[in-house]
Amino acid sequence: MIFYTYICFLLHILIISSLQQKSLLGNTIRKELSKFQCDIHDFTSTYKNEFQESPFRNRSIKEITASWQSTFPEGNYRTNTKNSIPFSRMNLREPDTILRMAEYQAMIYCKSTMVGAPSDISSIRNMAKKNLRVGNFTIEATGFDRKRVSYWYIASNIAQQSIILVHRGTKTSNPSDVFDDLDRFNIHNSHGLLNRDFSYLSSSKDVYVDSGFYQRFQHEKTAIVSALRPVLSRYSNPAFSFIVVGHSLGASWAFLNAAYFASQNDINQRMSAIYTFGQPLLGSAAFVNEITKKLNTPNERYVRVVNRNDMVPHIGCGKCIQPEYATEKWIMNTNEVVWKDCDGGKDLKCSSGIPCNKLSWSNHSAVGKLSMRGEFCRIASNS
Secondary structure (H helix, E strand, O other), X not given: OHHHHHHHHHHHHHHHHHHHHHHHHHHHHHHHHHXXXXXXXXXXXXXXXXXXXXXXXXXXXXXXXXHHHOOOOOOOHHHHOOOOOOHHHXXXXXXXXXXXXXXXXXXXXXXOOOOOOOOOOHHHHHHHHOOOOOOOOEEEEEEEOOOOOEEEEEEEEOOOOEEEEEEOOOOOOOHHHHHHHHOOOEEEOOOOHHHHOOOOOOOOOOOEEEHHHHHHHHHHHXXXXXXXXXXXHHOOOOOOEEEEEEEOHHHHHHHHHHHHXXXXXXXXXXXXXXXXEXXXXXXXXXXXXXXXXXXOXXXXXXXXXXXXXXXXXXXXXXXXXXXXXXXXXXXXOOOOOOOEEOOOOOOOOOHHHOOHHHOEOOOOOEEOOEEOOHHHHHOOOOO
């Protein structure tokens, strides 16, 4: 009887275990299918909203200016100009600090005003005359893509005691941008391949990065560092802050550049902050978490901004994740300048908790009501 009971007990355990495994497998499959469907939704939503429903298309100068003006709690920027405050005296995560960086980011999308001269950046330089958050800056260096359109730039601002490196996001007319976005292969660090750029990473197959974003970083790394070091030397006063900024594809690029700078002692000592807007998923948990810890040591420097239900921060290579140890700054209501600090990248009370079918392209190229696309460059002067 005891033997019979024992056999029945074992069979019961095996059946339950089998059912649990099937249930777990079913849940895994459902999650994968859900993710696949989410990616399909995101893909179609991207193009639908880009060409039809974006709230930042075909706006008049008056509408653009009024929208910008509404990003100030006091309602009138002229009576409370803050564009001469040094970055080191501003709160890293305050909306006004983030919006200053968003303006620097938006300017890289300014189009050339000269026919047949895409590399002309006078439209960016002219923004220094408009009394905006960016204030009176100087363009120190620029990089261009194959079509001679601005790829990245380095600006200095004496009043703000800042040096800013800005990375451009995807430009659909540039095939290289599209290829880098769609390249979903991964580069693993099994044999220390990534340690050439990120010496502090663990050598493991679990440490990997999206190939497309990594290739973008690799392609421009030497040019950027060669341009950056002389600027840092020219403004050697330790009171000057060095800030890295990027949007969309450029956000992943900025993250990788900052990760590289963290292994270069001379640059790392000067790097005060990293701001990414709409940053896609770009690497494994081990990869992004090790880098995030490095960037936030000894002080927090990495600010990952997500605008409402922007879909891009939730898509990327198969097992890529949001950084678990980065405090996401979530703009939960684009009608107010009141934002939320989230508990890491998995906080379901923030953007990670938004259902897939509620994600949208329409909020990807904005920070609250501030457009970070080329239309920002048409804003009226605030003088």
